[in-house]
Amino acid sequence: MGGFSLSSAPLEPERYREALEDPGAGGYASFEGWVRDLNEGRTVRRLEYEAYESLAVSEGERIVAEAVARFGVTRAACVHRVGSLGIGELAVWVGVSAAHRGEAFAACRYIIDEVKHRLPIWKKEHYSDGDSGWVNCERCAAAAHDHDHDHGHSQRASPSPASAAAGHDYSRQIALPEVGAAGQARLAAASVLVVGAGGLGVPVLQYLAAAGIGRIGIVDGDVVEESNLHRQPLYGWADVGRPKAAVAAERLRALNRDVRVEAFEVHASAGNVDELVAHHDLVVECTDNFRAKFLVNDAVVRALKPAVFASVHQYEGQVQAYRPLPHWPCLRCLWPEAPRDGLVGNCAQAGVLGPVPATLGALQAMQALKRLLGLDAGETPALVTVDLLTLETRRLAARRHPACDHEHPGEDVPPAEAPLEREFTTLAEALESGLELVDIREAWERAHDPPGLQIPAHLPLSELMSGRAEFPSDGRYLIICAHGVRSLSLTEHLRSLGQAEVYSLRGGLAALRS
């Protein structure tokens, strides 16, 4: 046996349990829901369960399949009673066998919670005073709640087939060819840690939860303050004084029941950051201080986890994605001197308009989704600056800092290289560049140079090739030949030897005007 079924006869847990036995299972967890004699202060004599059977069974099977996939358990099953039940009778049974108890308990809990939320099963209570009434199942209550927020839409849209897998409607993102059902499944299987639930964190949390990330961890040790509300509209005045992580978790659960949300009411610290990072696939850093940013940076670099950093200042912000790739710069590569908090201002001191962190937070959420969906394959490392006053964005290509003493994966791979060629239109311009010009043509080629195109430094390529001469290893050079072919290959050769500051004159002397 497995899956989901409805039964009008009394449930038989022993029989169902046997069907879950498996040599690979190390344990079994079950839940039984019983008919209670009291509901909201009234004495209940008996109950009637009525189901919209075909929908209840298909949705129930889906829930059990989700639990098996999500928690990796061996077998799972659920049976729900319909018809008339007396006090103490078994109304619903859930059983899960698994290799370890953790998954068994988690899957069991998941199934009963989802069954109560999602199945079209109604309950009629018969009270001791002879009265009776239909009790809203949680699904109906949730539907009514959604309706309240629909502002005039009389009918709740029925879920499309594409979205039914998880209960939340993702059809508009699944419609993107790059996302599709496979992409949605990747999001559902993913876990994201969001450090900081403030101006940046709020949009990050909202968009990631709405997109159907399977598990979201929220780290924030602060309480909601009145001064937060203008830029953190996930919170309202009634939340002032409550822990941000807890309030945010509550809102996200209400936003999307597919998402498992965990609230960590702590500040990220050296003592907890590694463990927090270890339990998630990706980290979005949304705090407002350098101490936390560098703490998170070092943790993701150690754990080889991707991360997205951002920060804002008044009307502008910066966003930077980190990927655990050999050539990819971390936060310390960009800022080798870890800045001290208080020196360059934070929101409290400098002031900020809400849409500024909202924009940067939305960019962070986008970067996170791109990483999880594999849409960032062609992206090269950069710090992106956004100025909300001028609406200018700037993408500043970044590279690993040679002095960054952090252990990046694959230390032996060289950092991204500067272009091999430089372009100049006159010899004078090339001379002004600050590069030392070296002519590598043969002596006979130089014999007919016009007076205005003579380059004093001469190191014929033939001499270099034969080993009779050596190219100087320090300094910055522009290598020149007749058409830029030999100079380019020599430049490539020198770069491969680790000489960074050598360039080839594109097009050679032929490209220069005298």
Add this chain to the structure above:
Amino acid sequence: MIEIEVQYFAVLRERAGTGRETVQTAATTAAGLYAELAARHDFGLPQAMLRVAVNDEFADWSRLLAPGDRVVFIPPVAGG
């Protein structure tokens, strides 16, 4: 003297009173240009704390400047 297009971010913008300006400079390196502008605008931030980008790429402070280069000075930002 060469002409350089300079852009400022965050606190540097506040101190300079502008997000960008075109400057004539005798400085040959990014470091030289920053020293000159830091004195003019009283930036008060040590060069070591900042990053410089030339023509949309992060660059070393020893980077030699060419006429028309676009230079951006970026302080670290922490607000969130």
